[in-house]
Amino acid sequence: xxxxxxxxxxxxxxxxxxxxxxxxxxxxxxxxxxxxxxxxxxxxxxxxxxxxxxxxxxxxxxxxxxxxxxxxxxxxxxxxxxxxxxxxxxxxxxxxxxxxxxxxxxxxxxxxxxxxxxxxxxxxxxxxxxxxxxxxxxxxxxxxxxxxxxxxxxxxxxxxxxxxxxxxxxxxxxxxxxxxxxxxxxxxxxxxxxxxxxxxxxxxxxxxxxxxxxxxxxxxxxxxxxxxxxxxxxxxxxxxxxxxxxxxxxxxxxxxxxxxxxxxxxxxxxxxxxxxxxxxxxxxxxxxxxxxxxxxxxxxxxxxxxxxxx
Amino acid sequence: xxxxxxxxxxxxxxxxxxxxxxxxxxxxxxxxxxxxxxxxxxxxxxxxxxxxxxxxxxxxxxxxxxxxxxxxxxxxxxxxxxxxxxxxxxxxxxxxxxxxxxxxxxxxxxxxxxxxxxxxxxxxxxxxxxxxxxxxxxxxxxxxxxxxxxxxxxxxxxxxxxxxxxxxxxxxxxxxxxxxxxxxxxxxxxxxxxxxxxxxxxxxxxxxxxxxxxxxxxxxxxxxxxxxxxxxxxxxxxxxxxxxxxxxxxxxxxxxxxxxxxxxxxxxxxxxxxxxxxxxxxxxxxxxxxxxxx
Numbered sequence: 207x208x209x210x211x212x213x214x215x216x217x218x219x220x221x222x223x224x225x226x227x228x229x230x231x232x233x234x235x236x237x238x239x240x241x242x243x244x245x246x247x248x249x250x251x252x253x254x255x256x257x258x259x260x261x262x263x264x265x266x267x268x269x270x271x272x273x274x275x276x277x278x279x280x281x282x283x284x285x286x287x288x289x290x291x292x293x294x295x296x297x298x299x300x301x302x303x304x305x306x307x308x309x310x311x312x313x314x315x316x317x318x319x320x321x322x323x324x325x326x327x328x329x330x331x332x333x334x335x336x337x338x339x340x341x342x343x344x345x346x347x348x349x350x351x352x353x354x355x356x357x358x359x360x361x362x363x364x365x366x367x368x369x370x371x372x373x374x375x376x377x378x379x380x381x382x383x384x385x386x387x388x389x390x391x392x393x394x395x396x397x398x399x400x401x402x403x404x405x406x407x408x409x410x411x412x413x414x415x416x417x418x419x420x421x422x423x424x425x426x427x428x429x430x431x432x433x434x435x436x437x438x439x440x441x442x443x444x445x446x447x448x449x450x451x452x453x454x455x456x457x458x459x460x461x462x463x464x465x466x467x468x469x470x471x472x473x474x475x476x477x478x479x480x481x482x483x484x485x486x487x488x489x490x491x492x493x494x495x496x497x498x499x500x501x502x503x504x505x506x507x508x509x510x511x512x513x514x515x516x
Numbered sequence: 517x518x519x520x521x522x523x524x525x526x527x528x529x530x531x532x533x534x535x536x537x538x539x540x541x542x543x544x545x546x547x548x549x550x551x552x553x554x555x556x557x558x559x560x561x562x563x564x565x566x567x568x569x570x571x572x573x574x575x576x577x578x579x580x581x582x583x584x585x586x587x588x589x590x591x592x593x594x595x596x597x598x599x600x601x602x603x604x605x606x607x608x609x610x611x612x613x614x615x616x617x618x619x620x621x622x623x624x625x626x627x628x629x630x631x632x633x634x635x636x637x638x639x640x641x642x643x644x645x646x647x648x649x650x651x652x653x654x655x656x657x658x659x660x661x662x663x664x665x666x667x668x669x670x671x672x673x674x675x676x677x678x679x680x681x682x683x684x685x686x687x688x689x690x691x692x693x694x695x696x697x698x699x700x701x702x703x704x705x706x707x708x709x710x711x712x713x714x715x716x717x718x719x720x721x722x723x724x725x726x727x728x729x730x731x732x733x734x735x736x737x738x739x740x741x742x743x744x745x746x747x748x749x750x751x752x753x754x755x756x757x758x759x760x761x762x763x764x765x766x767x768x769x770x771x772x773x774x775x776x777x778x779x780x781x782x783x784x785x786x787x788x789x790x791x792x793x794x795x796x797x798x799x800x801x802x803x804x805x806x807x808x809x810x
Contacts, residue, residue, distance in 0.1 A: 241610055243554075243617065296795060300802050302610055303552040307742045308798065311791035314739055322784045437621060440614065482629060489625035495618035496600045499611060 208346055215349040221462045222356035223417045227439045228446065228454040229360075229367045230410025236448035236509070237371060238403040239383035241302055244309030245411055245436040247316035251289050252282035252412025253419045253430065254320065257333040260420070264335075267328035275339045279359075279416045286412025287405040289316070294404040299397055313432065321427045332426025336419050356417055360455070363410060367451045370406065379403050380449075433488065438465065441495050447505030456506055465491075518650045524769045530657045530726055532764020533664035537719035538737065539744035539756035540671065541712030543808075547688030547751035548708045549605075551612035555596065555620035556716055556741065557734030562623050563589045563717030564724035564733065565631050568638060578638040578725055579659065585717040592623070593713035594706060620735070627731045635730040660722045667718055668757055671711065675753065680707050688751055740767070740790035747797045749808025759805065763793055 227245065234240040242248075259278040263270035273281075289312065297308040320327045327333070340351035370376050381389040382396050390396060419425040438461065446457015465487075472483035498505065538560060545553045563585035570584035571577060596619045604611050645652045675681035683704050687694040695701055723733060744763045748755025767789045770781040781789070797804065 235610075239608075239610065241613065293795075296798050300798060303546075303613060304746070304798060304802075306552060306554075306610075306613055307739070307746070308791075308794060310739050311743075311794055315788055315791055318785055318788055322782070433621070437617070440617070444614065485625045485628040488628070489622050492618040492621035492625065495621075496615060499607075499615050499618075500600070500603045503607065503611070 211346050212349055215346075215353045217462070217466055219349075219353045219356050219421055220466075221459045222353070222360045223414050223421070224439065224442060224458040224462050225360045225455045226363055226414040226417065227411055227435075228442045228458040229363055229451060230407040230414065231439050231443050232407075232448060232451060232454040233367060233370065233403055233410065234407035236443060236450065236454065237376060237383070238379045238400055239302060240298070240400060240404055240407075241306035242309045242404075242407065243306050243436060243440075244311070244313035244316075245439055246430055246432050247309070247313035248286040248289060248408045248411040249415035249418070249435050250313075250316050250320060250430050252286045252415030253425045254327055254333070254415075255282040255285040255412070256416030257336050257419045257425045258327075261333050261336045264328070264333075266331050267324075267333055268326045270333075275337070275416075275420060279413055282412040282416035283409035284412070286415070287409040290405050290408035291401075294401045298400045298404060313436070317427070328426075330427055332424060332429065333419075334424050336423045336425065338420045338423055352421065356421075359413065359417065363413065364451060364455060367410075367454075371451060375399070375402070438462075438491070441491055443505075444495060445498050445505055447507040447509060449509030450505075450507050453505050453507035453509070460506065520769075520772060522652050524772050525765065526653055526657060528765035528768030529761065530660050530722075530764070531768060532761035533661050534719050534722050534726065534760075535737065535740050535744045535764050536757040536760030537664055537667065537715045537722070538741040539748065539760045540668070540753045541715040541719075542741055543745040543748065543750055543753050543756035544684070544688075544708050545712050546745065547753075548684060548691075548705060549601070549612070550691075551601075551609040551616070552742065553712075554613060554616040554738070555623060556712075557736070557738035558620040558623040558627070559589055559593060559713065560716045560720035560723065560734035560737070561627055561729070561731055562592065562734075563713075563720035564729050565627055565720075565731075567717075567721045568631075568636065568724065568729055571638060578721055582718060582721050585721055586714045589713040589717040589720075590710050593709040597705065597709055624731055624735070631729075631731070633731060635728045637728045638725055640725075656725050660726060663718065663722065667715060671715070671753065674711070680704070684708060736787070739794070740787070743790040743794040743797070746804055746808070747793055749804025749806035751808045752804065752806045755804055755806035755808060763790060766793060 227249065231242065231245065234242050256275070256278045258267065258269045259271050259273040259281055260275055261270040262272055293308055293312050297305040321329060323329070338348070338352055339355055341348045343351055378389065378394050378399055381392070382394060382399055386396055422429065442457040442461040443454050444457070445461055446455070447453025468487050472480050472487065475483055538556060542553055542556055545551070566588040567578055567581035567585040570581040600615050600619060601612055604615055643655050645654045646658065675685060683694070683699045684707060686699055687701060687704050720734060723737065740763055741760070744759035745756040747762065748757070748759030767786055770789050771779045771783045771786060773779050
């Protein structure tokens with residue numbers, strides 16, 4: 207019973223974290239049309255910022271400042287936004303494809319720094335013993351409290367994303383995405399608006415990374431990988447419905463449920479077959495993306511603009 | 517001086533030739549279809565692995581297995597286009613880019629399934645390097661450079677001397693004008709895939725011969741290939757080839773111990789050179805060296 211409860215709490219927590227990541231990508235791609243294929247880089251910077259700030263002092267990496275989580279998580283958001291600032295300022299002036307390529311580069315640079323700068327990140331050893339909020343409450347209760355905290359953060363960020371989407375800022379972003387010339391003619395500054403959306407999305411991803419490290423209590427160079435961080439979030443957003451925050455969260459929960467279920471199914475197979483099943487799943491998720499793009503490009507819950515009563 | 521040539525310039529040219537082959541295909545695809553083909557790296561890895569499979573199955577050398585690699589990458593590229601990209605042609609270029617990202621994952625999954633995740637090498641007989649006045653160069657490096665130069669020459673002939681090549685350039689310059697003047701766009705698109713897939717199969721086999729094969733080998737050089745294509749001016753095949761050479765040389769020479777024995781750049785950061793070149797290009801000359809499309 208307790209085992210099942212813990213498992214459910216784990217799934218729920220990760221679904222909530224993915225929800226935050228999908229909301230961040232929705233701000234960038236869904237609302238503004240910015241392609242970020244370096245989600246991993248922004249998540250990793252948020253993760254390491256929170257890890258170094260909250261972990262106890264250690265000789266294997268910088269700091270371990272024992273800062274409480276409620277200070278460290280906003281710092282993670284700032285750090286990721288800071289990473290997004292120069293790259294956004296350079297690449298956003300140009301074609302959309304260039305940003306996609308540049309963000310792949312950002313992810314690569316972050317990976318190199320994390321792996322090689324031992325003094326900062328602990329290198330391959332990573333950062334361990336990261337405290338998780340509420341773990342003092344004991345085994346099932348602590349996990350449930352953390353799940354509620356993640357849920358609260360998700361709700362807060364969701365409200366913020368909704369407010370942003372409905373505000374004049376959000377309308378300007380949509381206008382820019384759909385017809386840049388018209389938006390410009392209406393006196394909007396495309397470069398600045400895009401940069402703001404890009405920074406905001408990156409900040410969301412940073413918070414997602416911070417919550418991930420707190421949940422796993424560990425971060426290392428191999429803890430985050432492009433398939434489960436960058437790509438899965440794209441599939442979630444496209445499946446759920448880009449441009450719609452409800453869609454982003456629904457997609458995150460639905461795709462994560464499928465992902466976790468197939469993970470569990472694969473684990474039931476004997477050794478070699480389990481590894482192969484993971485590859486089959488990778489293939490199927492790529493195929494699923496194609497099917498959605500072709501058959502239902504608006505996703506589960508499409509974007510709703512225009513009349514407010516809907 | 518000799519050390520610089522032997523250990524930095526020659527490997528740089530080899531790497532540059534590989535980047536050039538990959539970037540040329542990317543640039544052609546971008547020119548004709550206006551999207552960044554993110555599955556290019558994994559198509560490259562597929563070519564390399566098919567060549568490995570053929571060379572072990574038939575007991576032939578990796579060089580002789582190149583036609584087998586191309587015989588797989590070409591239909592795969594055409595199938596991806598017919599099944600997925602063609603249906604999205606009217607959407608935003610961004611949607612095509614995302615779709616190609618999905619194709620990349622599918623290809624990678626197939627490679628993992630068939631060949632497994634462990635890095636492997638082509639069977640490589642040990643041959644002494646060619647030595648001339650202190651200049652040492654591996655035979656396989658000579659062949660890679662010559663092979664790349666030859667394919668560049670053949671591509672040049674196709675683009676400049678044949679009707680199909682001219683149609684391709686016309687479409688890259690102005691798709692609407694090409695269409696109304698009767699350029700068979702569907703045929704041009706197919707031809708573009710064939711050329712790009714052959715080039716990327718070559719790049720894959722060469723990369724496998726130069727280093728080793730692993731499922732992410734192509735994705736690892738994707739950033740460098742894009743950087744080369746943008747440096748040369750995207751949509752300009754010759755620019756991409758030139759950009760590839762520059763980038764390969766820059767990456768290898770960046771680790772040269774110029775100042776008091778310490779390398780200019782720690783070798784572990786070598787792959788950051790592509791990113792630096794990309795950012796510098798976007799900052800100072802976004803149209804690329806040869807005035808591509810911005």
